[in-house]
Amino acid sequence: MILSWVWILVAGLSFGVGAVLLVQAGNPGNYGFCAACHLRDIAGALGIHKAGLLQYARPEIFGWIIGAFAMSKVNGEFRPRGGSSPAVRFLLGALMMLGALVFLGCPLRALLRLAGGDLNGLTAMAGFLAGIGTGIIFLKKGFSLGRARTISGSISFAGYLPVVVSVVLAASVAAGAGFLYYSTKGPGSQHAPVVMSLIAGLITGAIALKTRMCLSGGFRDFFLVRDTFLLKIYGLIFLGAMVANLFFGTFKLGFTGQPLAHTMHLWNFLGLYLVGVSATLLGGCPLRQLIMAADGNTDAGVCVLGMLAGAGVAHTINLAASGAGVPVNGQIAVVVGITITFGIGWLFREKILAEATA
């Protein structure tokens, strides 16, 4: 009991206060941690999209992967596995990223935005919860992407790809390597020192793995079995970030004039609605997909690739939102995306029944 409160405190403070410290050190407003936005910036750094203001290989993400990997090795939980409809997970990952880019944040950033006084986070959270509820309906009707199998032998190296790539890219961005893009203006140019971002990521990544942090899982655990462990962590993240914002004077209550945000309420709602449905079908929110990829889950790894691809498409054909709002392309894409997730939720059903024994 006491041990779980220790983890709740550690997780809440490191994510909540850590996020605000990263902003103080140079990250854009309410942008200390964001699984979707940071991946989008990495996509830019790799040239997957060419949005000049959004190119920076955020070390927070590499820290998450390396930290989670290290913790999983310490725990003995690292296990290369895969084979559960990776192609569908790639598509769902792309749609999940699309939803996040229309709101301008993953569910974790929605929480952090709220802790900065950005009330658009409320609209988005409502959409997120509605999306999880919808996803649960599909699950109850038998939705499943099938079994993953443990990968054994030398091909299990695939489970190590995320951590290997993360180490290479973290070293590359630290060294200012020439094959990466670096924005000189805009959000991509705003970042904390590399080492600070990396260490923040390492610590929080290890904690995220240990506590099984997952924004969709927290609400789902409460809906299904009244378990509040993860919800308490989110409460502490919110409190920690809010107190830190008040301390540094970065708390600003309202809907308008918020950093990297817009006030098109319908699309804030629907953007995170799309994230909620896809996260539930995928078995984890964007943060959780990164953590699972780190501990050997190649299906989650493919989902992360889908998120990178989704960011690439979103910033090439004008789907992503900006402070000015959501372009018409993006609005259409969200509606199409929601329709596709419903189709996937409906089509992929499996009867898994318990078998009677003697």
Next chain:
Amino acid sequence: MKKDLDMRGYSCPIPLLRTRDALATCDELTVLIDEPAARENILKFAASQNYKAECTDGKGEWTLHIVK
């Protein structure tokens, strides 16, 4: 009535959901799982319903035996 459920390889929260459904139709259930998060979720669920649950460690797998 006793039932068996093999939940190895399924994504969260399918192991928990199917375990819950199965326990609605039997008194004793053996569940096979290979994800530590699923093990924790199912054990927490069993505890919340005051069921008796035992867990045996295999090689990278767990066998949960739940009795109402």
